Amino acid sequence: MSVAPGWYLDPADPDTRRYWDGEGWLGAPIPAEATPPAGPPPPEPEPEPEPATRADEPGPSAGQPSAGQPSAAAGHHAASGSGTPPPGYGPPPGGPHPGPAGGPPPGAPYPTWPGQQPEPRPHGLPLAGLGARLVARLIDIAVVLALNVVVNFWFVWQYIQQMSPPIAEAWRRIIDQDTTTEPLPAAGDQAGGLQIAILLIATALWMAYEVPSMASRGQTFGKRVMGxxxxxxxxxxxxxFGRALRRWNTLGLPTLLWFCCVGFLLQLIDSLSPLFDRPLRQALHDKRAQTVVVQLPRTPVPKDRPAPPGDTP
Known part of the structure; x- marks a missing residue:
């Protein structure tokens, strides 16, 4: 998968940034600490042609390039647009050879280089931190749980009543240290149907809460809180709607399998998968929907905002 266009650290000079257009580097570098422009750099002006060599002037000696004709090595570095590379710099062993614009050919994996690889910025935005994603998911879980308390309460209460005979007997045996081998009393006849109804309602509430908001804004309540x-x-x-539904059902549909603990295990693996994914930190549901979670910039406080009453000297 190719990396989205944006400003990244120059692999040839980590102290500068350059613009990656998806296939190669464009424009002149800027300092790494400088704020990059919103889009690609403006095109560089074409160099003025060198004046023609007069007939009475001595020409260059054999094997020596003229003033207007750079050497092959210099031309190669100029074509790559990254200046003279540091000693020993080049494509990694076994990695793809840089393309004609200094980047990989279309469809090739993103190149790597010695040292720390710069973090991608999809659409010019930084990737969301794993801590912020966890807090946002916990907020969403709390909201969905509150909805279940309101909608699913009666079914849960009836299920508890159906399961109370075996639970009460098991608890009595633990308290009395009863080692009898007699089987526990059977649950009520409606216990199985109530369990299915509870899981169906919980799954439907989660889908109704998450899919429409993700389809229109790309945010749930928890993600809006965390930016x-x-x-x-x-x-x-x-x-x-289609992509939002594909993203949700990879994580949400296993709720129907909670009765055998398989669903919870699948959801746990999905939730932990961003810890091991590089470079975009995609969970399994992100990979299926081809999505990425980014951190939105915080709105700066305007400097010309009027001071509160009483603060003026």
Whole structure:
């Protein structure tokens, strides 16, 4: 998968940034600590042609380039647009050879280089931190749990009543240290149906809470609180209902399998998968929907905001 266009650290000079257009580096570098422009750099002006050599002037000696004709090595570095590389710098062993514009050919994996690889910035935005994503998910879980308390309470209460005989007997045996081998009393006849109804309602509430908001804004309530947004990898656009549903059902549908603990295990693996994914920190549901979670910039406080009453000297 190719990396989205944006400003990244120059692998040839980590103290500078350059613009990656998806296939190669463009424009002149800027200092790494400088704020990059919102889009690609402006095109560089074409160099003025060198004046023609007069007939009475001595020409260059054999094997020596003329003033207007750079050497092959200099031409190669100029074509790459990254200046003279440091000693020993080049494509990694076994890695793809840089393309004609200094980047990999279309479809090749993103190149690597010695040292720490710069973190991608999809659509010019930083990737969301794992801690912020966890807090946002916990907020969403709390909201969905509150909805279940309101909608699912009667079914849960009836299920507890159906399961009370075996639970009460098991608890009595633990308290009395009863070692009898007699089987526990059977649960009520409606216990199985109530369990299915509870899981269906819980899954439907989760889908109704998350999918529409993700389709239109790329945010749930928890993600809005934490300043996160989900965007497609291919373009900075709304997810749409189909992509939002694909993203949710990878994580949400295993709720129907909670009765045998398989569903919870699948959801745990999905939730932990961003810890091991590079470079975009995608969970399994992000990979299926081809989405990425980014951190939105915080709105700066305007400097010309009027002071509160009483603060003026």
């Amino acid at each position: 996160l947004q989900v965007l497609p990898v291919s373009a900075a656009a709304p997810l749409g």
